[in-house]
Amino acid sequence: MADIWIAVVQGIVEGLTEFLPISSTGHLILSGHLLGFTGDKAETFEIVIQLGAILAVALLYWRRLLRLIGWEDPSYEKQSNKSLTLIHIFLAIVPAMLLGLLMHGLIKDYLFTPQTVLIGLVVGGFFMIFAERKHTIVIAKTMDELSYRQAFQIGIAQCLALWPGFSRSGATIAGGLLSGANLRTSADFSFLIAVPMMVAATSYDLMKNMGHLSMDDLSFFLVGFIVSFIVALLAVVSFLKLLEKVKLSSFAYYRFILAGVFWLYMVGIGLD
Template sequence: MHDYIIAIIQGIVEGITEFLPVSSTGHLILSGELLGFKGEKAETFEIIIQLGAILAVAVIYWRRILGLLGLVKVDSENGNTNAKQKLNLIHVILACLPAMVLGLVLHSFIKTYLFSPYTVLAGLVMGGLFMLLGQYKRTAVQAENIDQLSYKQAITIGLFQCLSLWPGFSRSGATIAGGLLAGAGYKAATNFSFLIAIPMMVAASGYELLKSYHTLTAADAGFFITGFIVAFALALLAVITFLKLLERLKLAPFAYYRFVLAAVFLIYLISK
């Protein structure tokens, strides 16, 4: 029963935070610290529940994904239903390639040196500052929706995504704020951030799963399935809610939340 409680708690943490600009990895590391849930089993479990969160986004964007693959026709978001869809796979590839390559090169270094609570707290603060930079120093909007994004904007967002390789920085925070700095509107930056999350997370989770699949056992099936389902359901609700709230809330409240979380957890670590 204790394992299932951990699965539910971590599934909730993953589902709520994966696509919010607050860093799901950072939250899972910190909550794992509080729960005493660490080691190979914990790392494999995090991969499984991330796949649940990915599935939630795939469900929400299923038609756009099929459109990118050329399997269905998707109307452009620029207001002209007869216009040819501008967003294509090249945009996605350009946005994903930098972080994928850099992540592969630096994988061992990141795993060895950047997955401690203290480095996560540093990532939370740095990511929050970057989000404030994106909100208050954003450039003039050149793309209100994803079909107006240029290849240059896509690769610029991809370069900013590399910042999220630091645990705690937040992939969505880096790409949304980076999109604002690249001239994308909130709607364009957010939708593009969620779309490119799918190949990024599938690649990262797949790579990690290949390295740790030996930790999977039939006895843990219920534990992993519970976390997967909880993460999927909460991620579905979180993405839908976030898409509705972002243009009104902007990024600043999430940045301030990160600062408070980092301060509170730093006090906890020092007092241990």
């Protein structure tokens, strides 16, 4: 029963944080240490529940994903001759994929610790504030207005998220603002490119961790997957509505508070 509660808690953490600019990996590492849930099984579990979050976004953006591969949507009315294509997606995901493959071992060995996560939370927060303050000219008000150059700039920004705690969505949304996209377009594009990006990353990690999967853990992994899917579904919809009322910097300030609180906790237990 204790394992099931861990699955529920970690599933909620993953679902809530995966697509918010506050770092799901960072939250999972921190919550895992608080729960005493670390090691190979924990790492494999995190991969599985990320797939639940991916499924939630794929469900929300299914029309757009199908249009990218040539499906004609009769309800879709183009506002201009421009259109988002697979080339945009390719330009946005390849930089981080290539760098992730080259540095996968180093990242897993040296950056998946509470201390490095706290650094990522703080530095990523400052990057988000910087992007928001520099965001003065809007070139793209919808994803269909994004240029190849903007997609590539967002892809370069996504490389920063290879540092746990920095946040993939935080990096890409901030990168979108710096490229000249508005906040909603940056968020939509961030969520859309998360599907191929995370499918590739989790599939790679899953293959490397297959030895840690066991039929005895089936219910544990299934609970985490389902909880993550449901919570991520609600979180993405809520976040998109929230963007109409709050600024990106609000999430940066949350990151600073989280980093400060957890640093004080680590000092208290002698982990600093």
